[in-house]
Each structure stands twice: as C-alpha cells, then as structure tokens.
Amino acid sequence: xxxxxxxxxxxLTLEQAIANxxxxxxxxxxxxxxxxxxxxxxxxxxxxxxxxxxxxxxxDRAPDGGYPLRRNAARAxxxxxxxxxxxxxxxxxxxxxxxxxxxxxxxxxMLQDQRCIxxxxxxxxxxVAAAIRVPGKPHLVQPYEAIIEALGTLGAKEATSxxxxxxxxxxxxxxxxxxxxxxxxxxxxxxxxxxIKALSGDDLQLRRSALMDLGAVGYLHAGQAxxxxxxxxxxKLIALKGLLETDLGNNNTEVPTxxxxxxxxxxxxxxxx
Amino acid sequence: xxxxxxxxxxVNQADSADLLLETVEDLSEAGDIVAIPTLVEVLGFNNxxxxxxxxxxxxxxxxxxxxxxxxxxxxxxxGARAWATRVFAGIGDPAALDLLLEAAVTDFSxxxxxAAAKGLGSIIWSKLPIExxxxxxxxxxxTLILATEDGEWVVRYAAIVGLEALxxxxxxVQPELLSEIMTRFQELIASEPEAAICARIKYAINQLxxxx
Numbered sequence: 002x003x004x005x006x007x008x009x010x011x012x013l014t015l016e017q018a019i020a021n022x023x024x025x026x027x028x029x030x031x032x033x034x035x036x037x038x039x040x041x042x043x044x045x046x047x048x049x050x051x052x053x054x055x056x057x058x059x060x061d062r063a064p065d066g067g068y069p070l071r072r073n074a075a076r077a078x079x080x081x082x083x084x085x086x087x088x089x090x091x092x093x094x095x096x097x098x099x100x101x102x103x104x105x106x107x108x109x110x111m112l113q114d115q116r117c118i119x120x121x122x123x124x125x126x127x128x129v130a131a132a133i134r135v136p137g138k139p140h141l142v143q144p145y146e147a148i149i150e151a152l153g154t155l156g157a158k159e160a161t162s163x164x165x166x167x168x169x170x171x172x173x174x175x176x177x178x179x180x181x182x183x184x185x186x187x188x189x190x191x192x193x194x195x196x197i198k199a200l201s202g203d204d205l206q207l208r209r210s211a212l213m214d215l216g217a218v219g220y221l222h223a224g225q226a227x228x229x230x231x232x233x234x235x236x237k238l239i240a241l242k243g244l245l246e247t248d249l250g251n252n253n254t255e256v257p258t259x260x261x262x263x264x265x266x267x268x269x270x271x272x273x274x
Numbered sequence: 275x276x277x278x279x280x281x282x283x284x285v286n287q288a289d290s291a292d293l294l295l296e297t298v299e300d301l302s303e304a305g306d307i308v309a310i311p312t313l314v315e316v317l318g319f320n321n322x323x324x325x326x327x328x329x330x331x332x333x334x335x336x337x338x339x340x341x342x343x344x345x346x347x348x349x350x351x352x353g354a355r356a357w358a359t360r361v362f363a364g365i366g367d368p369a370a371l372d373l374l375l376e377a378a379v380t381d382f383s384x385x386x387x388x389a390a391a392k393g394l395g396s397i398i399w400s401k402l403p404i405e406x407x408x409x410x411x412x413x414x415x416x417t418l419i420l421a422t423e424d425g426e427w428v429v430r431y432a433a434i435v436g437l438e439a440l441x442x443x444x445x446x447v448q449p450e451l452l453s454e455i456m457t458r459f460q461e462l463i464a465s466e467p468e469a470a471i472c473a474r475i476k477y478a479i480n481q482l483x484x485x486x
Contacts, residue, residue: 132480231295236387238428245470259477267474274363274392274432 013037015045022051028061032070039077049083056089071096072104077106089110099135103144109211110151118157124148129166132175145170147177153182161186168195173207181214193220200230208232216240219247226267234273241270278306284314295323302331307338309385314346317361318354325357333364340369347373356385363393368402371410371480378433391421391432395439399447408448413458414440415451419458427468434462434471438478445485456482 013021013034021034035055038048052074061070067124075093078086086108093105101263102124111118132141149167164186168180177199184192197209197220209232215223216239225234227240233250247264252260281301300314301309309331316328331395332339343361348354359377362370370393389420391468394414399407418440421433444452457476466472 077312103417120476233322233385235388235428241471242427245473249469249473259473259480264477265472267477270474271392271435273386274362274428274435 002211013042015048018043019045019047019051022055025060025235028070031055031058031061031213032073035070035073035077039073039080042080043264044081044215046085049078049081049085052078052081052171053086053089054092056203061124066223067098068096071098071101075101075108077103079104079111082112084112084114087114087116091117091170094120094124099138099140099144103147106144106147110147110154113155115155115237118152118160119191121148121152121155122150122160125160125167128163129177130171132170141175145172145175147181148215149175149178153178153185156186157249158186170194173199173202173204176209176248177211177214181218183211183219184218190222193218193222197223197226200226205232211242216243221248221262224269228269228273238273241273245270275445278304278308282312284458285316290325291321294319294321295327298324298331302327302334303386305331305334306474307335308484309405309479310335310339310342311346314358317357318348318351325353326471329357331433331461332361336365337367340365340367342375344370352381352383352386355381356383356389359386359389359393363389363396366393366396366398366401368397368399368410369398371402371414375413376438378417378421379424384429387421387426388423388432391418391429391436392439393436397437411444411451415454420460422435422462427471430466430468431471431474434459434474434478438481441478441482442485444468445482452482 010255015119017036018034021030022038024031035052038052047269055070055074055230056078057068058068061068071093075090078090090109090112093104096102104111106121109121115225122125132143134141146169149164152164161183164179164182167175168183169175170179177196180192180195183189194214196211196215200208202208208230210234212227212230213236215227221244224241227237230237245263248260248263248266275442281297281304285294285301286296298313301312306423313328313331316324321324330444331345337359345359346360359374361434362374367381374393377386377396379387380412381387381390394417397414399411402410418436421436422430435456441452441455458481461472463475466475
C-alpha cells in the first residue's frame with residue numbers, strides 16, 4: 002500500500018466508501034473503495050450489495066481488456082464471508098478476464114461453500130493437456146493454482162481424479178498446489194512428501210510457499226524439514242504452528258498431557274525463536 | 275595469508291546465495307574473533323541461510339562478540355536487528371540485558387521482540403555481580419509478563435519460552451518469583467486464544483514442576 006493510500010484509508014468512512022463505490026465518475030475512487038471494504042471487513046448488507054453490483058461493472062476497463070473493479074470486488078467479497086456472494090462469484094468463473102476468474106476462485110476458497118465445486122471443477126476441463134500458457138501472456142489458460150487450492154480447501158473429493166495429474170504439471174506452482182490439494186483430499190503421505198521436496202528447491206519463493214502449504218495442511222512428518230529450510234524463521238514458525246495445531250486437534254484437548262509429537266514440534270519452534 | 279583471512283576473503287568474494295552460505299559456514303566453523311566484523315555484516319544481507327550460519331558462528335565465538343555487536347547494531351535494518359538479537363540471546367551475556375529488556379517490549383519488529391523475549395530467559399546470571407542478580411531477574415520477569423500480552427502470537431509464544439527458562443534459573447535463587455510465573459501461566463491458559471500457545475504453557479508448567 003502506498004503512503005497516500007494509507008492516509009486515505011484512515012480518512013474513509015463506511016458511508017463514503019459505499020458512496021465512492023456507487024458513483025461512476027471517478028474510477029480510481031471506486032477501485033479503492035472496493036479494496037477498502039474488504040480490507041476493513043465491512044460486512045454491512047449495503048456494502049455487500051454494492052460490491053455485488055461492482056462484480057458486474059462494465060465501465061472500469063484496463064488497456065488489456067480486463068475488468069479491474071470486478072477483480073477488486075471479487076477479492077473483497079471473499080474476505081467478507083457473506084454466502085450470498087457464492088453464486089455471483091461462481092458465475093465470474095466463466096468470465097473472459099483471467100484475473101477476475103482467479104480472484105473469484107480465491108474468494109470462493111475463502112467462503113467455504115461447496116456449491117461452487119461444479120463451477121470450479123469445470124475449469125479443469127481438458128486436464129493437464131489443456132493447461133498451457135496463453136501466447137503473449139504471463140499466465141496459463143486458467144488460474145489453475147487458485148482453482149486447485151480452492152478445491153482442496155473445500156474438500157472436493159469428487160475432483161480428486163481430475164487434480165491428481167496436475168501434480169506432474171510443468172509449472173511448479175501448479176504442481177505444488179495440486180500436491181497440497183491431493184494431501185488435503187486423500188491424506189496420503191506421498192503428497193506431503195512432494196511438498197517437503199519443494200522445501201529444498203532453488204527458488205526462495207517456492208520454498209516459502211511450500212512452508213505455508215505444509216503448515217496449512219498440517220503434515221506432521223514435515224517438522225524437521227521445515228526447521229531446516231533455508232527461509233526466514235518467522236515463516237518456519239508459522240508453518241510449525243500449523244503442524245502443532247493439527248496435532249493438538251488430533252488429540253483430546255481435555256487431556257492435560259501433551260503428545261510426544263507436539264513436544265517435538267514445540268522444541269523445533271523454540272529453537273527458531 | 276592466515277587461514278581465517280582466506281575464509282573472510284571467500285565470503286567477500288561469494289557471488290551467489292549458495293556460495294555465500296557455504297563460505298559463511300566455513301568462516302563460522304573457524305570460531306575466530308577476527309571473523310566478527312564479517313559475520314556481523316552477513317546478518318544484514320537478507321539471506322536467511324547465511325544469516326543462520328553467521329548467528330551460529332557468532333554464538334560460538336561468544337562474549338567477545340557482544341561489545342562489537344552493540345556498537346554496530348543497524349537500527350534501520352530490522353532483519354539484521356532480529357538476527358543480532360538472536361546472537362545476544364544465544365550468548366546470554368548480561369552486557370546485552372538492557373538492550374534485550376527494551377527490545378522485547380518496544381521494538382517495532384515482531385522478529386526482534388520474539389528473539390529478545392526468548393533471550394531474556396537465557397541470561398547467564400553467574401556473569402553478573404551477585405548483588406545485582408535479584409533485581410535484574412525481577413526486571414526480566416516484569417518485562418516477560420508484559421510480553422505475554424503482545425499482539426503477535428509469536429512474541430507471546432517466545433515470552434512463555436523465556437519465562438520457562440527464567441523459572442528454571444529462579445528455583446534456587448528466588449522461589450517466590452517462580453510461583454509468580456506459575457500463577458501467570460495458569461491465568462494465561464484461561465485467556466490465551468491460540469491453542470498452540472496454550473499447549474506451550476502446559477508444557478512449560480510440566481517442565482517446571484519436574485524441576486521442583
């Protein structure tokens with residue numbers, strides 16, 4: 002966030018933000034208001050209604066033909082947790098703008114509503130063979146990473162056989178998103194081990210994202226590998242906390258004793274502080 | 275050229291992240307005070323792997339590092355400050371006590387507050403004049419209890435670890451402070467929203483009860 006935005010963020014009020022989003026003259030103000038409503042978790046019905054309108058906006062167009070306001074509105078709706086956005090966001094998945102589809106898939110993952118599973122699954126049509134780069138663009142034909150992560154988080158077991166082949170996709174991010182989702186859907190160790198392998202890769206970004214994935218899915222065998230990863234301790238601590246929470250969840254919380262596994266994870270955490 | 279100079283030169287000439295890590299590991303291994311300035315410089319490179327190795331090397335050298343590091347703390351690079359705080363924590367020299375006390379509750383970077391909170395628990399009290407120990411321990415206790423209210427979970431977690439370690443050293447010197455820690459732990463178990471931290475508190479209570 003730029004400095005002037007920070008100042009503006011302090012100044013905007015709920016009423017102003019909604020008014021800014023409704024008006025059609027200043028596109029910058031509209032774009033910013035959509036972001037603001039999500040950022041500050043404004044769940045007022047009027048905010049939701051206005052964001053849903055913005056999801057169908059035709060006015061704000063980027064030079065590449067994209068729809069910046071729709072993207073921002075979709076992201077905000079994901080953060081606000083209102084289920085009335087599930088169907089409109091599912092329709093966004095058919096929209097020509099790649100980044101609107103990506104924002105919608107990410108938002109649907111956050112909304113945790115299984116109704117969107119068929120629409121998400123449909124975007125995997127054609128499988129890995131169809132999942133190629135769009136000529137002249139920095140992305141594939143679909144936002145596969147976001148789609149597959151959403152399906153994994155939503156527990157879409159019916160999509161398992163569609164997602165599995167993506168664990169061999171040539172784009173690393175897609176490959177690891179598929180490994181993460183497959184682990185969530187099947188709890189098979191081989192997918193957790195794929196993520197562990199990513200921890201020793203050459204690309205720091207990928208190592209970081211594998212840390213977050215392992216923490217999020219709580220793959221308990223990853224503890225030592227997480228601690229040994231060449232990455233910031235703060236990220237490793239978050240990942241290990243994810244493991245610890247998983248282990249605590251597996252055990253009866255009423256019992257005052259702590260499992261050996263939990264103690265092992267805590268010792269690793271202590272060493273990273 | 276002496277061996278350590280050659281190792282320092284290798285660090286300075288490293289032109290990739292991997293090579294930097296490798297050369298810093300070698301230099302750290304040497305554990306020579308001549309390496310201090312180079313290792314401290316590495317803390318500011320934004321290369322987590324190399325920084326971990328440099329921290330290990332500096333801790334290995336120990337006490338002679340403290341005055342140099344206090345002099346050369348980079349106030350503007352919070353990554354470097356967090357690594358330096360880990361060095362102070364690892365060495366446990368009371369010369370860094372004031373710095374850790376302040377950093378644990380006032381530094382704007384959560385990584386620094388986290389490292390300081392842990393470090394406060396591992397001060398080597400025998401290095402302090404005996405008549406100063408009781409007051410210093412009370413100050414550490416006060417600061418760590420304050421840190422258990424930090425807005426960031428990781429700092430609260432580190433404060434628990436710090437309190438457990440402090441409790442360990444208090445059992446013989448000031449048992450009444452130990453019971454203060456235990457009371458605070460019981461309060462926190464009831465109020466702490468993070469399950470991971472509650473688990474760490476329970477573990478700390480178990481450990482301290484074993485000591486008694």
